[in-house]
Amino acid sequence: xxxxxxxxxxxxxxxxxxxxxxxxxxxxxxxxxxxxxxxxxxxxxxxxxxxxxxxxxxxxxxxxxxxxxxxxxxxxxxxxxxxxxxxxxxxxxxxxxxxxxxxxxxxxxxxxxxxxxxxxxxxxxxxxxxxxxxxxxxxxxxxxxxxxxxxxxxxxx
Numbered sequence: 001x002x003x004x005x006x007x008x009x010x011x012x013x014x015x016x017x018x019x020x021x022x023x024x025x026x027x028x029x030x031x032x033x034x035x036x037x038x039x040x041x042x043x044x045x046x047x048x049x050x051x052x053x054x055x056x057x058x059x060x061x062x063x064x065x066x067x068x069x070x071x072x073x074x075x076x077x078x079x080x081x082x083x084x085x086x087x088x089x090x091x092x093x094x095x096x097x098x099x100x101x102x103x104x105x106x107x108x109x110x111x112x113x114x115x116x117x118x119x120x121x122x123x124x125x126x127x128x129x130x131x132x133x134x135x136x137x138x139x140x141x142x143x144x145x146x147x148x149x150x151x152x153x154x155x156x157x
Contacts (some may be wrong), residue, residue: 004143042106043069044077050155055085057148058139063088065148070155077101079110092116106130110139 001110004051056066064087071081098112110126124146128139139150 006145023113040138042102042104042108042130042134044073044100044102045075047100047130047154048073048075049100051081051137051152053152055080055139055141055148055150059087059126059145061145067094068096073100079112094121102129102130106134128152 003008033037045070050070050073051083052068052070054066054068056064056134058064065085065112067083067085069081069085071079077099079100080095082093082095084122085092085094092146094114094116096112096114097126098110100108100110102108106129108130110128114121114124121141124141126141128137130137135154137152139152141148141150
């Protein structure tokens with residue numbers, strides 16, 4: 001999970017994916033975790049590639065935070081990337097790296113180390129759910145004191 005990881009990085013994440021389907025849409029194309037599981041898309045190997053990420057939320061007692069960036073997820077369950085992060089209006093570029101686990105039901109977890117100017121700033125954990133045949137993810141940070149959610153989209157294979 002890419003940046004899943006950004007604040008996601010990893011990422012921090014337990015979200016529900018809601019799909020809206022047309023009456024004429026084939027049932028076999030529905031982007032549900034059960035459908036994705038049958039196709040094997042919820043594995044580190046399938047999720048490997050370049051991802052875009054954005055997140056927003058609040059660090060309780062400190063203020064709002066937002067970020068945009070990208071990361072590369074690898075078939076071995078590792079990822080690395082960078083992001084532009086605004087925290088209370090202070091904008092900084094951060095880099096991150098971490099690990100992720102993708103479960104067969106298209107849920108997963110991630111942990112990321114986030115660096116500012118080369119120094120470890122924080123470690124963040126996430127919960128995620130993949131949908132859209134493993135090309136999109138919703139993530140929630142599970143770091144105490146944060147109310148942050150992220151969206152990720154696969155850019156390439």
